[in-house]
Amino acid sequence: MPAHPPLRVAVLGCGVVGTQVVRLLTTQASDLASRVGAPLELVGVAVRDADAERDPVVDRALLTTDAESLVERADVVVEVMGGLEPARGLLLRAIAAGASVVTANKALLAQDGPTLYAAADEAGVDIYFEAAVAGAIPIVRPVRESLAGDRVTRVLGIVNGTTNYVLDKMASEGLDLDQAVKEAQALGYAEADPTADVEGYDAAAKAAILASLAFHTRVSIDDVSREGITSLTADDVLWAQRTGHVLKLLAIAERGSVEDADGARVEGVQVRVHPALVPAGHPLASVRGAFNAVFVEAEAAGELMFYGRGAGGEPTASAVLGDVVSVARHRVLGGKGPVESRYAELPVLPATAARTRYQVRLEVADRPGVLAQVAAVLAAHDVSIEAVRQSPASQTPEADVARLVITTHVAPEHALRSTVDAIAGLDVVRRVVSVLRVEGA
Numbered sequence: 001m002p003a004h005p006p007l008r009v010a011v012l013g014c015g016v017v018g019t020q021v022v023r024l025l026t027t028q029a030s031d032l033a034s035r036v037g038a039p040l041e042l043v044g045v046a047v048r049d050a051d052a053e054r055d056p057v058v059d060r061a062l063l064t065t066d067a068e069s070l071v072e073r074a075d076v077v078v079e080v081m082g083g084l085e086p087a088r089g090l091l092l093r094a095i096a097a098g099a100s101v102v103t104a105n106k107a108l109l110a111q112d113g114p115t116l117y118a119a120a121d122e123a124g125v126d127i128y129f130e131a132a133v134a135g136a137i138p139i140v141r142p143v144r145e146s147l148a149g150d151r152v153t154r155v156l157g158i159v160n161g162t163t164n165y166v167l168d169k170m171a172s173e174g175l176d177l178d179q180a181v182k183e184a185q186a187l188g189y190a191e192a193d194p195t196a197d198v199e200g201y202d203a204a205a206k207a208a209i210l211a212s213l214a215f216h217t218r219v220s221i222d223d224v225s226r227e228g229i230t231s232l233t234a235d236d237v238l239w240a241q242r243t244g245h246v247l248k249l250l251a252i253a254e255r256g257s258v259e260d261a262d263g264a265r266v267e268g269v270q271v272r273v274h275p276a277l278v279p280a281g282h283p284l285a286s287v288r289g290a291f292n293a294v295f296v297e298a299e300a301a302g303e304l305m306f307y308g309r310g311a312g313g314e315p316t317a318s319a320v321l322g323d324v325v326s327v328a329r330h331r332v333l334g335g336k337g338p339v340e341s342r343y344a345e346l347p348v349l350p351a352t353a354a355r356t357r358y359q360v361r362l363e364v365a366d367r368p369g370v371l372a373q374v375a376a377v378l379a380a381h382d383v384s385i386e387a388v389r390q391s392p393a394s395q396t397p398e399a400d401v402a403r404l405v406i407t408t409h410v411a412p413e414h415a416l417r418s419t420v421d422a423i424a425g426l427d428v429v430r431r432v433v434s435v436l437r438v439e440g441a
């Protein structure tokens, strides 16, 4: 077979991930050429500041601030600059010029992926994005390809390395949230603006991407009910431990149903991101630092677990390079990766359709009959109690205030919300300290 001419690769952005992508392209060049069947020639690296100090692995002669023309002289364009624009415009330009594209940009895909998928489909090129969800962990490819013959029922996991690192440091070293976020930034885990991590936007973007793939339905970040970790306190972390749990930020996408106005059941998908108490013995509880883990449940396959490094320059670059090899192979050998699959068009159900267990912590008057009053409110709302733990006033800072920790059985979110409102309105209840979901029991 005649040798295939080199494939030209352009990299957009040379930060935490981009630098490692350039490093692997350079140091692994010979192996990559053998795997692809053609050399991968790095033709340029688009940067904002060509004079900035950089890792010496990046050949300065390849730096350019003209990303627009760079994308037009490449066969494969790797976008690792992040943000919506100019990333979106550059990817569309690359696709229109006939390049296959690889991106790590979950924010963009969760907001406007369908525009990019359609453009790639029309141009007959690939768009791959393994690095966009859970860093190095192969999860996009398994859901998009390996499970394409099965019926996925649920995807649940830890998909943000920064918040997992932060919660871990709060629990194990007593760090406060801001200190732990600074460490995560220094380690290259956080987004350019870490608000995206701590407020759950990054996890919501990943949940939207996974839900779209798993349920063959368009799910955008705006469809995901989202709650971050900024309202969690050191006290929440402490009580989690006392009650045999670990606090985790979870992303959950699952099939469910709601009743419509005529009483008919409507099947759909519910997608949410929120902190949750996970029992200390559950596998998710042992996911430490910036590691991620994703459980996928499918009817025929049963339960699958994916685990590994969810953030960081090198692990993320591994996923990017895997995609580069895939799309480059298609250029050499022919063929094309999957296109967007959205035929199922399931409705996205509201957050109130979610059903979980809850842990409600209350400060109450330390008098006889208080527990009975609280229990009566729960019963009236059809929320059943699994366990109650009471710390008497002698163990709380104030002499007349006792603490109640109530764990419920599975209840619909709307029932729990009205229950908590009613409990808060009781005279004997001083304060609803926190309401946390319990998952994975």
Ligand SMILES: NC(=O)c1ccc[n+]([C@@H]2O[C@H](COP(=O)([O-])OP(=O)(O)OC[C@H]3O[C@@H](n4cnc5c(N)ncnc54)[C@H](O)[C@@H]3O)[C@@H](O)[C@H]2O)c1
Binding pocket: 012, 013, 014, 015, 016, 017, 018, 046, 047, 048, 049, 067, 079, 080, 081, 082, 083, 086, 104, 105, 106, 107, 131, 132, 135, 188, 189, 190, 191, 192, 310, 311, 312, 313, 316
């Ligand atoms: N860091 C991680 O662990 C990780 C993991 C998975 C996915 N991602 C995604 O990868 C992408 C990059 O993340 P990162 O951590 O490397 O971010 P980063 O901020 O370290 O790097 C981005 C780089 O792109 C450059 N850039 C931005 N706009 C540009 C423009 N218009 N022209 C040229 N250069 C431009 C910035 O100057 C910066 O150097 C983001 O989409 C992020 O969500 C990151």
Ligand SMILES: N[C@@H](CCO)C(=O)O
Binding pocket: 132, 133, 134, 135, 159, 160, 161, 162, 163, 189, 190, 191, 197, 202, 310, 311, 312
């Ligand atoms: N900021 C992201 C990077 C990986 O997508 C995280 O912490 O998980």
Ligand code: NA
Binding pocket: 130, 131, 132, 133, 134, 135, 136, 137, 138, 139, 140, 319
């Ligand atoms: Na991944």
